[in-house]
Amino acid sequence: MYPTKIGNISDPSLPSSYKGEGTLAIRIFAQSMKTLHKFVIKSYIGPFFATLFISMFILIMQFLWKYIDDLVGKGLEWTIIGQLLFYASATFVPMALPLGILLSSIMTFGNLSEHYELAALKSSGLSLTRIMYPLIVVSILLSIGAFYFSDQVLPRANLKMGSLLYDVREQKAALQINEGVFYNGINGYSIRVGKKEDDGKLLKDLMIYDHTDYQGNTSVTLAESGTMQMSADKQYLILTLRNGNNYEEQLNTAEQRITRPLLRTQFEEQIIRLDMSGFKLNRTDEDLFKGNYEMLMLNQLEYAIDSLKSENAKIFDSIPGYLSKHYYISSYSKTKAPEKAAAPPAIGTFDFKGFDRQQKQSILETALSMARSTKGYLEIQYNNVDSHHETVRRCEVEWHRKFTLSFSCLLLFFIGAPLGAIIRRGGIGLPGVISVLFFILLYVLSITGEKFVKQDVLPAWQGMWMPSAVLLPISLFLTYKAAYDSALFDMETYVKPFRKLFKRGS
8 A cells, every 4th residue: 555645754753763654755756656657648648539539530420421412422532531531520529529539538537447457556645636637628628729729720721621511512524424424514615425435535426516615505516426525634525426417507696696507527536625724623711701600719809899899780770860960950951941940949849830831742752752861871780780789799708619629528537537437338339329428419419509699699608608507517526426436327326225125025
C-alpha cells in the first residue's frame, strides 16, 4: 500500500533515519503515481482515437449518402473529392469529439473495473477522483483545443467546404452520350447517336444540331459513322465524321430571312471540335461566402451582432422623424386649405369646414395614399428589422456554440468515467449503448434549444446552454455515486428490499 499522507519530513526534531525513510517513501510514491498516470492515460488514448475514428467514419458515410447524387457522374478528380471529404470531416469534429470522449471514458474505466484494476487502486488508498486526475487534465486540454478549433479552424473549414460543395453541385454531369437519345450537355449542340460500339469511340448514324448562332434549328449535320475522342489537353471533344451531309439555312440578310434558302454540302470526312470548358469545375470566389454566420470567428460574430443591433436602433430612431416629415406636415401644407388654417391641426383631428366637395374628396384621396405609403414604408422597415434580428439570433447561436462545445467535452467525461466505474463492463457493447443514449439526449437537447433560439422563443444563452444545464446534475450525481462505489445498475440492490418485504408478509 502506498502512503497517501506523510508527516513533516523537514522537522529537525525527527531522527535522521526517519527523514531518510520519509524521503524514500515520497520518491516511491511519486514514481508510483507517475507510473499510474501513464497507465491510465495509455488505457484511455487507444479507445479515444478508435471511437473518434469510428464516429468520423460514420458521419462521413452519412455525408456521402446525402450528397451522392451531386458527386456521382460528374467526372470529378479524386483530388477534388479528397478535398471535399477532408473539409467535411473537419466540420464533423464538433459532433464526433464529444461522442469519442464519452465512449472512450466509459470503455476505459469499464475495462479497469472489469479486470479489478480499479478495485486494486482503491484498495491502495486512492480515491476515484485521484485516479481520474490525469484524464481530467487531458479532458481540460481537449476542451481548450475544442474551443480553439471551433473558433479558428471550424469557420475556415465551413468556408472551404461550403464553397467547394456549391461548385460541385453546380458542376455539369460528365459526358454521357446514349444511343437513340438527344444529348444537350454540350453548350450550343444537340447530338443524337444511333448506335455506339463497345469501345465507346466508334459511332454510327449521327445527327448533330448546331445552335451556336442562337437562331434555332438552322444547321444540322448527318453522318453515317464517326469517332469520338478527347484532345490531349482535355479542352475539346473531337468528332471525326465520315460520309455525311451538312444542311444549313442561309439567314444572313433580310431577303434570306424571307426566302430561307438552304445550303447543302456533302463530305467524306469532317472534323468538329466541341468546346468542353463547361465541364470543368469552376471555382467560385470564397469571399462571396464569408458573410455567412457559420464562417465567422468569435470577434467577427461579436462585430456582426453589434453592427446589426446598431442598424436596428437607427431604423427605430428614424421612423418617427421620417413619417412626420414626409407624410404629415409636408402633405398638409400642399393641400388647398382655407386661409384661416395657419398651422396644421393635431394628429388624429381634422375639420372639413370651409372645404367644398371636390376639396374634401382630394383630401381623402391624399390621406388614403399617405396611409398606403406609410403602411408600405413601415412594412419595409419591419422586414429589415426582422431580418437583422433573425441574423443576430443565428450569430448568437454560433457565438455560444463555441463555448458549449468545450464545456460539453468536459461534461461528458464526468458522465462517462463514473459510468464506466459503476457498470464495470469494458468493450464497446454496453458502454456503446449507454454512450449513444447520452449522446442522443445531448443532441436532441441541442437541436431543441437551437430551434427555440432561432424561433425567438428563448434567449440565445438559455437555449444553447440548456443541454449543459440538464447534463451537469447528472454528471455530479454519477461522480458522487461512483466515488462511493454505489451499485447504481445492480438490480439486486433494488430487488432485495422487496424480497425482505415479502418474507415478512409470509
